Amino acid sequence: xxxxxxxxxxxxxxxxxxxIELLAITQxxxxxxxxxxxxxxxxxxxxxxxxxxxxxxxxxxxxEALEQALHKLRP
Amino acid sequence: xxxxxxxxxxxxxxAMPSVETKYxxxxxYTDESLFDFPQGLPAFEDQKGFVLIESPxxxxxxxxxxxxxxxxxxxxxxxxxxxxxxxxxxxPEDLEDLALDTRRQPVVGADVMVxxxxxxxxxxxxxxxxxxxIVLNVKTRRxxxxxxxxxxxxxxxxxxxxxxxxxxxxxxC
Numbered sequence: 001x002x003x004x005x006x007x008x009x010x011x012x013x014x015x016x017x018x019x020i021e022l023l024a025i026t027q028x029x030x031x032x033x034x035x036x037x038x039x040x041x042x043x044x045x046x047x048x049x050x051x052x053x054x055x056x057x058x059x060x061x062x063x064e065a066l067e068q069a070l071h072k073l074r075p
Numbered sequence: 076x077x078x079x080x081x082x083x084x085x086x087x088x089x090a091m092p093s094v095e096t097k098y099x100x101x102x103x104y105t106d107e108s109l110f111d112f113p114q115g116l117p118a119f120e121d122q123k124g125f126v127l128i129e130s131p132x133x134x135x136x137x138x139x140x141x142x143x144x145x146x147x148x149x150x151x152x153x154x155x156x157x158x159x160x161x162x163x164x165x166x167p168e169d170l171e172d173l174a175l176d177t178r179r180q181p182v183v184g185a186d187v188m189v190x191x192x193x194x195x196x197x198x199x200x201x202x203x204x205x206x207x208x209i210v211l212n213v214k215t216r217r218x219x220x221x222x223x224x225x226x227x228x229x230x231x232x233x234x235x236x237x238x239x240x241x242x243x244x245x246x247x248c
Contacts (some may be wrong), residue, residue, distance in 0.1 A: 046222050050207040053119035053230050054220075057149050057192040057204070058119070063098055063133065066150055066195055 083207035094126050096140045102128065110211055110218040113172070117207075117220060122147060125218065127188075127211065137190060139209065149190035149209075151190035155183060157203045157232060163189065165210060169221040173212045182236065186197070187212055 011021040021037040032041050044055060093101040108127045115122045124142035135156045141147035154161045167177045173187075181187040188211040191203035205228035211218040 008208075045208065046224075047117055048196065049220055049230050050220065053194060053204045054116050054118045054149075054192065057194045058147055063136070063150065065198070066136065066193060066201060068134075071232070
């Protein structure tokens, strides 16, 4: 992973079309602004992970299979 | 319409609405078990209504059945079943959306039910998503998926096999 040190107001460019600007740093975290082409999907990573996990969870394991897998968890 | 399996949920009294379910056929439900998800769930944003199905014979598993889509039913476990020492860290914005006090974490049982969605990987490994639990306000019957801002818990917390007994709350990725 490339690691850069940036101060508030400074930017990083990714390719020709994506700019990430560090807007402000507070105790709650860093506020960043992203400038990218409309077709580029920008997503918080944890939201993407949650979407993937939900899709997997909904993909319909049989309850029997789940119960078998969970056998050791049951009282 | 299929029969309701024995031992499955709720006393049936009077005229109750019923929901077509993925695992239990058509099932009557009470208002107490119907939850409103104004934002849906990530990847299922259009699904706004879920019925919580608790069946003694399937316990501790519970089910979140979509009202609008019979084929959509999540299997879940109360987080305290997954990890006895589990600690909530619901973001203030999520607490606000649930109409809960934003100055403190809600109390499981009294204020909220907190469920981890379960996934199956292959034949034997089941995991629970502790990173983004489903939080249900039991008083207002409103729910959402509360994605944690920290990295304390895994989105694939192993449930089966030896790992299930190492419920220390340590992140296992």
